[in-house]
Amino acid sequence: MLRAMPEGHTIHRLAAEHQRMFGGRRVAASSPQGRFAGGAGMLDGRVLEDAAAHGKHLLLGFGDDRVLHVHLGIYGKYVFGEGPPPEPVGMVRLRLTGEVGYADLRGPNTCELLEPGEVKLLRDRLGPDPLRADADPALAWRRIGRSRTSIGVLLMDQSVVAGPGNIYRAEVLFRQGIDPRLPGQKLSAARWTAVWDDLVALMADGVRAGRIDTVRPEHTPEAMGRPPRVDGHGGEVYVYRRAGQPCLVCGTPVAVGELAGRNLFWCPRCQAPSA
Incomplete structure (x- = not known):
């Protein structure tokens, strides 16, 4: 397991x-x-x-x-x-x-x-935590905005943003339509703000529910008439551990690869490099 x-x-x-x-x-x-x-x-x-x-x-x-x-x-x-x-x-x-x-x-x-x-x-030595009232997302942006490292790696670096792991990393980048391999310095400040705000909302929902759910209302099992997801972390997600399964938005098979030694999940269409 x-x-x-x-x-x-x-x-x-x-x-x-x-x-x-x-x-x-x-x-x-x-x-x-x-x-x-x-x-x-x-x-x-x-x-x-x-x-x-x-x-x-x-x-x-x-x-x-x-x-x-x-x-x-x-x-x-x-x-x-x-x-x-x-x-x-x-x-x-x-x-x-x-x-x-x-x-x-x-x-x-x-x-x-x-x-x-x-x-x-x-x-x-820790980055801002999206769940803390004293968090300053500008501290994270100072590092992200000038880094050649991919945003997918940066979001897993606890000295940049404290708290997110592989699930939140995969899901927030999907929800924002961002290629996880995009260098941080090529991400605009506005898109970083959208990523941060989404993390704040998603992680707060996780605190309340005790599980990670990231799909929007129109993509829930009830809305789509599909069976509920069965997985160890227990939540409804877009791409995490869904390699080869159809994207819930566009139907393209979810891709999986390795980035900095960790499994990376993304939709090649919804998160295309030009997206």
Whole structure:
């Protein structure tokens, strides 16, 4: 089974769930696996004061300048439960327990405590996050507008735009009719604004729904009389993982290729180089 790193909307949902379950309350912290025992000991008994996300990074503030930084990577996973926690099953790196329930973290790429200066360094090396109110899309445009690198690669670079992954990359470029191989410097400022605004809307929908849906109303299964899509990420999309299938707009078979080591999906007609 192919695995994909969670995209930014998932991390924002995790931040909201931590806030709902533990925000403003003392938590018990432990590391049943043992690999984060020292860090858990420093968090144990502290109050969760803030839960936020920046791109694919979860940042939980516990006061005393302690910030828990979690990056799930490909294999990381959170499990939340209501009520008293059961005996740990599997390799639980970190368990937080509060009045409402518990959260178990398994297999993250990163689970560490950061000092305020380290948090700033982390955020400074990330691009603007379309889901954050403080995001400035002009910061991303400064790099995109002068880059010879393709827009398809730039949108996957977390130092340019934080949060989108392969699904949002493929889908927003399709929706905007942009060839993913187009160099960033050949993209107009107006088209970048359209891409950014679409990312903001699509990713906000992902936070609300808990899945990625990108098709417009006229292309839903109900509108087109087609069966719903069945895929691991669970959403209705235009091109992602639809290689060889007809484009929902023009009927051209969806193309697949490789770009910077990642699968790239696009419609050769709707996203033609001259489009």
